[in-house]
Amino acid sequence: MVIVVGSLLAFIASSLKPTIDENKRLEKQQNILYAMGVNENDESSATFVSTDKAPELFKQYVTKQLVIQGEKISEDDQAYLIDVKKQQSNAKAGIERKLPLLIGQKDGKTFYIAPIRGKGLWDAVWAFVSMDENMVVQGAYFDHQGETAGLGANIKERFFMDDFIGENLLNTSGNFVGINISKSNADPLKKDKNDNEVDAIAGATITGDGVAAMIKSELRLYMPYFKTLKQ
Numbered sequence: 406m407v408i409v410v411g412s413l414l415a416f417i418a419s420s421l422k423p424t425i426d427e428n429k430r431l432e433k434q435q436n437i438l439y440a441m442g443v444n445e446n447d448e449s450s451a452t453f454v455s456t457d458k459a460p461e462l463f464k465q466y467v468t469k470q471l472v473i474q475g476e477k478i479s480e481d482d483q484a485y486l487i488d489v490k491k492q493q494s495n496a497k498a499g500i501e502r503k504l505p506l507l508i509g510q511k512d513g514k515t516f517y518i519a520p521i522r523g524k525g526l527w528d529a530v531w532a533f534v535s536m537d538e539n540m541v542v543q544g545a546y547f548d549h550q551g552e553t554a555g556l557g558a559n560i561k562e563r564f565f566m567d568d569f570i571g572e573n574l575l576n577t578s579g580n581f582v583g584i585n586i587s588k589s590n591a592d593p594l595k596k597d598k599n600d601n602e603v604d605a606i607a608g609a610t611i612t613g614d615g616v617a618a619m620i621k622s623e624l625r626l627y628m629p630y631f632k633t634l635k636q
Contacts (some may be wrong), residue, residue: 431456433485433520434463439546440533441466441509441516451546451563466509467518473504473630489522489531504626509535516543519627523619526611527551530560530619538634540574540581540624541598547616557612568603574624576601581628583621586613 435453438444443466445452454462470484484505496502507518515538522531528550535543547560559565569584576582577599585602588610605613 430486431459434459436520436533436546436548437485437507437509437518438462438466440518440535440544441511442535442544443511446563449563451561451566466511467507468510469508471506471508471630473506473627475501478630485520487520489520490529493522502626506627506630514543517627517631519624521619521623523615523623525549525552525560525615526557526609527553530612530615532616532619534569534620534624536574536624536631538631540628540631542569542572542574542584545569549612552612553609556606557609559606559609560612560616565603565606571598572603573599573601574620581625583624584617586617 435456438454438459439451443454443462445454453459467485469480470482472479472481472484472487485507487503487505489505492502492504505520509516509518516535517537518533518535520531520533522529524530530547530549530552532545532547534545537543545566547566549558549560552558552560572584574581574583582601586605587602588605590600590602590604
């Protein structure tokens with residue numbers, strides 16, 4: 406019985422793999438487009454473009470895909486499919502990590518979108534963050550594996566994600582500092598975009614700290630590339 410059930414499960418998993426892979430591909434395209442501001446948001450909710458529109462819009466707006474590996478930078482039209490979790494594991498094992506970076510064009514502006522991954526309170530958190538050439542955030546999409554509903558899970562709500570738009574990842578001296586998630590943020594109207602912080606989510610301190618740590622550790626890795634844009 407165990408052998409029969411195991412064989413059936415293996416067959417089902419194998420049969421479903423193409424569908425699962427395709428869904429993951431479409432979801433990544435939707436995430437990247439969302440971070441660029443290509444979405445179907447209304448006044449309050451965060452809404453992706455539909456899956457049937459995503460491939461064509463992705464092709465339209467994402468003009469180049471790069472893989473950064475140390476000092477080597479190469480183009481790869483499948484860079485957005487790079488498994489960030491696996492690359493983090495490679496780095497811990499002493500294998501040079503591959504950093505995917507998507508470059509997009511929208512309304513005459515250039516966007517640089519980086520997929521990043523970190524740890525929340527209970528499990529993984531991840532994001533797609535779009536920046537301009539000065540590492541000023543132009544948009545972001547956050548998601549999570551298992552944060553608490555109504556608390557840490559709110560990182561994927563618009564009221565949190567929209568706060569990052571216009572925030573600087575560099576300080577006024579041009580050094581990378583990231584963005585803190587602060588309960589004592591002294592800018593409730595969100596006018597100061599050079600303070601390197603946004604409002605925390607009530608009751609979600611550890612999740613917020615995880616998001617801030619993810620932004621700081623992951624996006625810092627892209628700093629050398631952005632320096633080349635100034636040369």
